[in-house]
Amino acid sequence: MGLRAGKTVRVVTLHLTNYRSWKECGLAFHPQLSIVIGENGSGKTNILDALYLASYGRTLRGRDEDAIRWGERESSVRATFRSEGGAERAVQVTLGPEGKSMFLGGRRLEGRTELVGLFPLVLSSSDDLDIVQGDPERRRNFLDAVASLLYRGYLDTLREYKRALRQRNRILLEMALGRGGSMVSALAAWTERLVVLGEALLRKRLRSLEELGPQLSEYYRELVGGGRCAVRYLSRVDVDVDDLRAALEKALAVSAVEERERGMTLVGPHRDDLALEVDGTDLRKFGSRGQARAAALALRLAEAKLVASRGEPPILAVDDAFSDLDDRRAERLLAQTTGFQTILTSAEEARTRELLAARAAHGRVFRIREKQVVEEVLA
Ligand SMILES: Nc1ncnc2c1ncn2[C@@H]1O[C@H](COP(=O)(O)OP(=O)(O)OP(=O)(O)O)[C@@H](O)[C@H]1O
Numbered sequence: 001m002g003l004r005a006g007k008t009v010r011v012v013t014l015h016l017t018n019y020r021s022w023k024e025c026g027l028a029f030h031p032q033l034s035i036v037i038g039e040n041g042s043g044k045t046n047i048l049d050a051l052y053l054a055s056y057g058r059t060l061r062g063r064d065e066d067a068i069r070w071g072e073r074e075s076s077v078r079a080t081f082r083s084e085g086g087a088e089r090a091v092q093v094t095l096g097p098e099g100k101s102m103f104l105g106g107r108r109l110e111g112r113t114e115l116v117g118l119f120p121l122v123l124s125s126s127d128d129l130d131i132v133q134g135d136p137e138r139r140r141n142f143l144d145a146v147a148s149l150l151y152r153g154y155l156d157t158l159r160e161y162k163r164a165l166r167q168r169n170r171i172l173l174e175m176a177l178g179r180g181g182s183m184v185s186a187l188a189a190w191t192e193r194l195v196v197l198g199e200a201l202l203r204k205r206l207r208s209l210e211e212l213g214p215q216l217s218e219y220y221r222e223l224v225g226g227g228r229c230a231v232r233y234l235s236r237v238d239v240d241v242d243d244l245r246a247a248l249e250k251a252l253a254v255s256a257v258e259e260r261e262r263g264m265t266l267v268g269p270h271r272d273d274l275a276l277e278v279d280g281t282d283l284r285k286f287g288s289r290g291q292a293r294a295a296a297l298a299l300r301l302a303e304a305k306l307v308a309s310r311g312e313p314p315i316l317a318v319d320d321a322f323s324d325l326d327d328r329r330a331e332r333l334l335a336q337t338t339g340f341q342t343i344l345t346s347a348e349e350a351r352t353r354e355l356l357a358a359r360a361a362h363g364r365v366f367r368i369r370e371k372q373v374v375e376e377v378l379a
């Protein structure tokens with residue numbers, strides 16, 4: 001499933017100063033494959049975290065200020081990117097006592113929305129196992145992120161929906177406490193609003209899933225060499241009908257009494273979930289670790305493919321790329337990354353070198369030794 005060589009954006013260099021465990025760290029990435037090898041705790045994830053900051057304008061883990069190297073006042077990350085045929089562009093993000101500032105070239109950015117999408121990055125980390133096996137909220141967030149990539153305005157609708165939900169819940173809570181006698185018409189108004197916004201969210205989520213599903217199943221099969229991985233939308237709303245608005249209204253009507261008793265909105269996109277299955281087995285509860293890992297990777301690869309279908313192929317980063325994968329799956333993962341500029345990390349030096357040799361891969365290896373990055377070019 002290689003991608004056509006299209007107009008691609010890639011990261012050329014990344015420089016960290018006082019960022020997390022790094023005092024200084026500079027990397028010049030290979031156009032296709034870069035692999036960062038280092039022991040546990042040597043700062044591999046911190047490098048991807050910095051790349052994430054340059055692409056998304058916020059840190060991957062925790063709060064932005066936590067990324068400032070302990071004992072230092074200020075921290076900065078600078079990345080240069082190049083679009084095919086275009087000039088190099090530099091992003092600099094500085095974290096300090098006055099907060100965060102972001103620059104594109106010499107221009108200061110107002111906020112991270114100006115940055116997001118310019119240098120698209122899809123990052124797979126160990127936290128992604130939670131998309132497969134964690135709370136429904138993690139799966140909703142993943143789907144919302146995919147939908148927001150595919151549909152402009154999705155995040156605004158989501159924000160409006162959450163606002164309407166809070167208002168409606170406030171009224172329902174008053175009613176549950178026996179104080180909402182005069183609020184019946186206000187409840188009806190917020191219900192109406194919730195239905196309009198909820199329908200818009202449902203429609204876009206379902207369409208996103210229609211595109212994501214086939215990619216997920218194909219990538220899973222490519223990674224594992226068999227098995228049917230499928231994803232389904234789970235909702236108390238009947239989403240198999242054309243008239244989603246009527247379905248949502250109906251589901252709300254059915255729960256009306258219970259909602260007033262419990263003082264909250266019990267149906268709608270904020271309560272939905274995804275079922276992830278392999279050969280009919282629910283991965284949320286019964287998947288093996290290897291299955292869950294493969295599904296998590298397939299989800300990210302599918303996401304990367306969707307981003308590519310809308311514009312430029314994103315940069316693909318996979319943290320602890322080969323962990324929980326047997327040798328064949330690890331080889332297949334390497335094969336699936338062709339077409340993307342790929343940055344992998346691994347704590348398993350010998351195994352990673354064997355995998356690279358077996359594929360005769362072209363790329364660059366960054367070996368972390370004694371808090372320094374040593375660069376090697378693969379033959
Ligand atoms: N703000 C900070 N200042 C200094 N050190 C930090 C900061 N934030 C995190 N660290 C340290 O960075 C170290 C390395 O982190 P990192 O997660 O990048 O290692 P890793 O190479 O990915 O390890 P593993 O193989 O276990 O995943 C951790 O020991 C952590 O304590």
Ligand SMILES: [Mg+2]
Nearest residue numbers: 044045046319
């Ligand atoms: Mg790590």
